[in-house]
Amino acid sequence: MSTYVDVFVGNFVTIDTDLYDMWLDGLSALEAAAVLQKQGVLQSMGARPDVLQKQGVLQSMGARPAVLQKQGVLQSMGARPDDLLSDTQDNYRLFMGLEKLLKWPSKLANQQIYQIDADTQKMLIDKYYQFDPVVVREILGRKLSSNTRKYLDDVCEKTKVPLRSCRRQFDNLKRVFKTVEEMLGSLYQNIQTHYLISDELAKQYAAIVFITNHRFETSKKKLNHLTLDDFLVCADLMITNWSYSAEECTDHEDMDVDLDRLFLQDLRDLKLLVEKDYMDEQKSFVIQTLRSSFKRRKLQDLDENFKNIMKAIINIAYGLNHSKEVRDFFVDLVEKLIEPCQQSGWTCEDIENFLVVVKDAPQHIAAFRNMPNLNTVWERYMNAFIQCTVKLYHT
Template sequence: MSNELDIFVGNTTLIDEEVYQLWLDGYSACDAVGIRIKSGILEQTGATTDVLQSDTMDHYRTFQMLERLLHFPLKLVNQLLFQIPPCRQVMLIQKYYAFDEAFVREVLGKKLSKGTKKDLDDVSEKTDITLKSCRRQFDNFKRVFKVVEEMKGSLVDNIQQHFLLSDRLTRDYAAIVFFANSRFETGKKKLQYLTFEDFAYCAEQLIQNWTLGAVDNQVDDMDMDLDKEFLQDLKELKILITDKDLLDQHKSLVCTALRGKIGIFPEMENNFKTLSRGLVNIAANLTHTKDVRDFFIDLLEKFIEPCKLYNWSFSDVHLFLTHYTVSACALDAFKQQVLWERYMSTVKSCLLKMYHE
């Protein structure tokens, strides 16, 4: 009596995405087995608990060996030890560098240092994300920051080229790096209503318009640092609020343009000078490091909160900012139109993103 046994031998590294996600989420192999059992996998496959445990441990060993390559995705793509199809390589990289929004909101704008990392226990408890996952995400942010901080060229392009991330994930990491470099305050209680997506959008506007790279694509760290000469020049905009004739003319042009178009016209007319002073003073104070860090708080306190107080709609805010910007450029005695447009185009975009009805 003879027994026949079919055997297939291959060298392709098998990746179970569900187990990979459990590993990324910081679960131990033992916990992962329990979660897989609860999902009904034993009934679906007819496997025993011992087989499931062995399978899970095998996957975990593979992921641990792959992790050193995932730290530098170009190495994963070019290595020959693990035979992984390109589509699976993409999946491994994207999932490894993905992050939880609850986590990134806790560390956004903070220095990516050992001190911040020591606080991850509290972040883990607050967000209900495992400490191991918090550390992986934090280390990813720090690693990307370290690789690109001294590079010339586009921040987005540098991140994409070295970490092979998707377009959206690349732009998100660019925002994280930019915020960590400039240390914008995002953690204050009154800013908690803003999502990471809100801040990422604002970061993209700032990078495209206010950094050194916005005017010179050959400078060092062009997308990392704000253009200090531009910030210094913004003081010239104070003439819009210190020159009474200009202030009155500006108000008159805006009121003429908006009369009959917005329901909150009386409130806008009465508060025009206060709102204008707020926006111009934000510009004039951006030479100070603290005021740069408080940029989003200032936008909230000096413009958004007053508008909310008088029940301005999103449409009202959009119309006001549009005509407020354009009208200043029409003032004969105002000679800083290019500077004004560079400033207000970005401020307008950020304010509209931050104005949640």
């Protein structure tokens, strides 16, 4: 059952959430009225709403025709389709008036045209900034430019989401990105402060802004199976562990839309782990630790490919220092680590167990224990890397 919020500005004003959803979905007023008619809104009605309004019946009920129709009050009163269309158009004019404020939500609370309570404002804002994952998945990683906006015709055709809705979602992403891209401090907090959206939605927008800022490659064929949620979870992990908002970072006032530069520089020292002496010690520790949980064939495969796997992990870390390698993070992770392990028959549990042991292995190397800063950098890197790998490891 839909909900209706009564708002008083001299006359009785109603926010029809069903129509608001249809407006956000990109349906025209005519299309929305047709949907309502198919739902039986006009069935078995005996008197037109405009007649009842002249008679003072609607005023005494304190509601608009569309609301009473949906609540069944006007059953056996028989309104005409053009009455329903007229009321739908009235709602749409209200939504279009509100849209000018919704683009800058802080203005909604301070304006005097629409006296709307706080809960209703929150509902209007959150719904306006919600998005279809399939639409954003198509846009993700692209530059938020006029050229990409022209691409929305293809997005509409591919996702079956109306073009009006695709444009609203794109324009919202672009507006949020332009607002916060150069702001100091937390992406999440900046977005929530300026757009007043829910915690979860602000977190998702922060991840999208982060991916857009770094121009991560997300559209290559070998990534087609990955969902928007896969990318957003990984981006959030990077923000939490590798950006300026990470606990280990000493400069929290910088922009966490960027990766922590000092951390990236320290990652170069991880090359130490692929030197032969260190590699042999790690390999021995890892295989011995996994002996009880890995079957013999998988242990043999690990013994043969351990060096290549470790080089892939370290090279991805090292590559974060270079913009091209950063953009290819997801491609490299899938191509150089996930696919080879999948081809060897590893399960998601196998790869997680392996990476956890790999993360712990340097602590058992005497020379490495004498370098506490490097150990901290390694753990900071692996905390996000493990979870990203597990998230993307579809089997």
